Amino acid sequence: MKILSLLFLTLVLGKNCQSQNNPDLITAKIEYTVNSRGLYNNIVVENKTVSVTKIRDGKPVSSSLTDEQWNALITEFQKVDLEEIPSLKAPTQKRFHDGAAMANLKIIYKGKNYESQTFDNGFPPEKIKNIVNTLLSFSKKE
DSSP, X not given: OHHHHHHHHHHHHHHHHHHTTSGGGGGOXXXXXXXXXXXXXXXXXXXXXXXXXXXTTOOOEEEEOOHHHHHHHHHHHHHOOGGGGGGOOOSOOGGGGTSSOEEEEEEEETTEXXXXXXXXXXXXXXGGHHHHHHHHHHHHTO
């Protein structure tokens, strides 16, 4: 019985320690916006919930993220240097001649705003590419 109790406590405490590695992401707000004359897509992730708006001034469709989706987002979030986001340069310039919609990534974390410069939708700067693709994957199911 002691072994069973010890095993149970080990599992419970292990789970608590694991979730404490990233408790602040719960308070973060991550927003990806795509905008052009004929296209609008806004994806907001906050507190394990994703809200997707596909029409300007439309109502967002919200859903909870699965543990797998949440963990994927955490993994990509940890790879991003937040201080670097505002200075990242867009790799392409198709948005200047209607070749691509304008896109923007904004993260509010620990009371600070980190907003990227505008870049072409589908062609984010390399250092935020994975987190952008993760956010876009949440929108595809809506």
